[in-house]
Amino acid sequence: NAGVIQTPRHKVTGKGQEATLWCEPISGHSAVFWYRQTIVQGLEFLTYFRNQAPIDDSGMPKERFSAQMPNQSHSTLKIQSTQPQDSAVYLCASSFDWGGDGQNTLYFGAGTRLSVL
């Protein structure tokens, strides 16, 4: 089991450019989460998929951020017209949806560090 895989590990974009971040959850996990981590805000919830369906995107900045999960093996987070304040580490995590012992734990990827110049 390779764990949650996020690509790229680092991405540098110019202000106004688009950035697409990729996540491959652990096989068999039906819940996929995206978080943004900064020094000031900590781990901010962005959005959550369950069995590929978007469940809660209450943490997503509505205008420029979008997330998709076209199949059970990957999810993408797209940021249009990136701004310097979007610079952060974007973390993907997956878990079993709900169940008995051990099935609610999140497993995190290594993250993508986005730098907007």
Place this chain on the structure above:
Amino acid sequence: AQKVTQTQTSISVMEKTTVTMDCVYETQDSSYFLFWYKQTASGEIVFLIRQDSYKKENATVGHYSLNFQKPKSSIGLIITATQIEDSAVYFCAMREFTNAYKVIFGKGTHLHVLP
């Protein structure tokens, strides 16, 4: 509303001592899960320990244990016999039943274990 609060931003302790990190949470649910995660200097975030809200016994895993005080909506993490490698950022998190199982994190406590 779902909320997790860690008021301690940084703690320093001497090696081999015991440390407690605080966490309080807000929830309307009667059933929920509480977690502690550790983020190492490399950025890796790993699961440490979990407490199910319906269980009265405090969870224990290795040298990690929890102090679950449900009436106070409090879930403290206790690390005994701390080691240098326990130096990291520790996050408290909650997953609710009715909130579509969304997982919310506190802002973290940075633990420094000194030799």
